[in-house]
Amino acid sequence: MSGATTIPVGDVCDVLVGHGVRDRVVDLLPESVARVLVVHGEPLVGQAAPVVTALREAGLEVHVAPVPDAEAAKTVDVAAGLWALMGQAGFTRTDAVVAVGGGSVTDMAGWVAATWLRGVPVLHVPTTVLGMVDAAVGGKTGINTAEGKNLVGSFHEPVGVLCDLDVLASLPPADLSAGLAEVVKGGFIADPRILEVIEADPNAVQDPSSDALREVIERKIAVKARVVAADLRESHLREILNYGHTLGHAVEHHEHYRMRHGEAVALGMVFVAELAQRAGKIDEALVRRHRQVLGMLGLPTGYRGASFDELSAAMRRDKKSRGSTLRFVVLDGLASPVRLEGPDEQVLREAYAAISR
Structure with a gap:
């Protein structure tokens, strides 16, 4: 190109x-x-x-x-x-x-x-x-x-x-891979072609000179551009761009920002996939696809650095929360993001347990 x-x-x-x-x-x-x-x-x-x-x-x-x-x-x-x-x-x-x-x-x-x-x-x-x-x-x-x-x-x-x-x-390879977590996010919430390009050749996507990397970068920018143009002030649609960020930001804060943002978001995406599966919105195959695509890029899919209770307070300070109600962006099928408000705490704990085993 x-x-x-x-x-x-x-x-x-x-x-x-x-x-x-x-x-x-x-x-x-x-x-x-x-x-x-x-x-x-x-x-x-x-x-x-x-x-x-x-x-x-x-x-x-x-x-x-x-x-x-x-x-x-x-x-x-x-x-x-x-x-x-x-x-x-x-x-x-x-x-x-x-x-x-x-x-x-x-x-x-x-x-x-x-x-x-x-x-x-x-x-x-x-x-x-x-x-x-x-x-x-x-x-x-x-x-x-x-x-x-x-x-x-x-x-x-x-x-x-x-x-x-x-x-x-x-760019150090680890930083490039971490940035690709946000690209993967775009694939799950809006443009599955991104996931297909990564799955076809994950090594090419991590090559700075490749057409594959340029394609997924341009596709992810286009996803964000469409969403932002429709909702400049995050009053409704734009919240979908926070997929994986509620837990991700909590992990970053707990780690005193020593963990790369993309690595934390990767964990957050697996968490909300587990949460969505327990809420009856997606099947186990789509949860597994989260782990597989992120794993292909060398991104983490499990975390044992904190207990759920240690991360809960930070999640409640998340900008999507309203009062004491936690709100998450989850999938209701591939490329179909929705809000999940006030999930039962036991379900949250089970979803977190699934990524902290």
Whole structure:
């Protein structure tokens, strides 16, 4: 596959996917922009360099801000440092933030853009599979607190997303595989073709240069784009994108974010598959398919790091919960996600026992 693919997110923005597209950053920024804050993870100086060069060659005033890697970026202290930089540089409402990095960087930089002067443009250049297929698309921004993940945040749609597939060649294999958990999620909730591509050749899907990886990335972005365009503020349909995340976020919090997001989501998907089977919504074959597809990618399907009681409190702080009622996204058949509200605690415990044996 050659050339760039443009995937529209309704009439909000475009996601550009292809090889060597980072230097097109200027094309997606509003013409009014004079200053740009380029936020990148500290290890990603080389990945950010083509973006910085393209912006400066276009005559823009560029300020570069390295931030800690992974979840360590998503703190109020890091955000405050960026606000200070923007204030000292005189950023106005028509200036912009460009985020170069994984999902943590785009989450945090997006929140800084959303809160500076009550909102300035942000453009994302994700450098991981997870960032490309999930975090950078859809306008969710946020930081973590001691109480949980992404509990502070806002909706702030980017003006564009550049997914340069060339950056994946330098991604550690474990990070690439972890990002594929979000791709698998898209297969189960909306596009089974994703699962078929993975099952046909799981090794090809983990090859950064393969057409198979590009296909599943583009398909997962298209899934998210359709859902987000129909529900920008997560009032109904968009909740399906949280498939596997209720338990997944609880595990991440328990592990102090030492576990990769995709690994935790993989566990969460197996958990809700077990839950759906016990609720009479799916059969054992579909539960088994969850374990098989995730296992093909080297992702975990079982967890013994915590008791159900240790994870329960964190699940009750999940954004989908309402009062004391736990709400889960489950399947009512392949590619048919629904909400399951207030399941019996014994059923929850049985589903968790099935992944913690």
